[in-house]
Amino acid sequence: MxxxxxxxxxxxxxxxxxxxxxxxxxxxxxxxxxxxxxxxxxxxxxxxxxxxxxxxxxxxxxxxxxxxxxxxxxxxxxxxxxxxxxTVLVKNEGDDGRPILFERHASLPGCFSVLGGKIDNIYDVIEKLDGEEFLSSQG
Known part of the structure; x- marks a missing residue:
């Protein structure tokens, strides 16, 4: 193993x-x-x-x-x-959900900080990135 x-x-x-x-x-x-x-x-x-x-x-x-x-x-x-x-949000103490923290870097275009604790957060990140102005304008 x-x-x-x-x-x-x-x-x-x-x-x-x-x-x-x-x-x-x-x-x-x-x-x-x-x-x-x-x-x-x-x-x-x-x-x-x-x-x-x-x-x-x-x-x-x-x-x-x-x-x-x-x-x-x-x-x-x-x-x-x-x-x-x-760290677990109080609202997720019972269901063990771990939503993502997603922040755009203030001075680096196209740079984002992502903190997520579950593998399925990747879908949330993709959805969030699709909605970002910078990436949408890049095509």
Missing amino acids: KNIGITVMDGPFFSLMPFPAREIHTLSHVRYTPHFSWNDARDENPYRKLADYDRKTRVDRMIRDAARYLPVLLEARYIDSLFEVK
């Missing part, structure tokens, strides 16, 4: 992805990867919250559940856990 990535989208899904820089795989699980949440405020630093968090792994539960679909995971060896901040 050295160079193989797998995402199971049925039920409580998981992803097993190669992490080439460390020659290992990462495992994430929709049920066990999120550890906590809060409503953001101007005076709160999300990375300070993360630094103060007691980082207990849930790898045992993730492996047991994912092994129902991929039994070879029972042979996995845990190395460590990676923790990061994931």
Whole structure:
């Protein structure tokens, strides 16, 4: 499985992805990867919250559940856990939707910043780009 990535989208899904820089795989699980949440405020630093968090792994539960679909995971060896901040809009907390943030660069014509968290955001980006004046005039 050295160079193989797998995402199971049925039920409580998981992803097993190669992490080439460390020659290992990462495992994430929709049920066990999120550890906590809060409503953001101007005076709160999300990375300070993360630094103060007691980082207990849930790898045992993730492996047991994912092994129902991929039994070879029972042979996995845990190395460590990676923790990061994931931003989700409050309105999408229940449906896990992640709309795109799309901005035109102020001084570079044809340059856009796009932040999107789901693969299907590509369709939103294409639709948005089709509507942009600069690109429409380029034909």
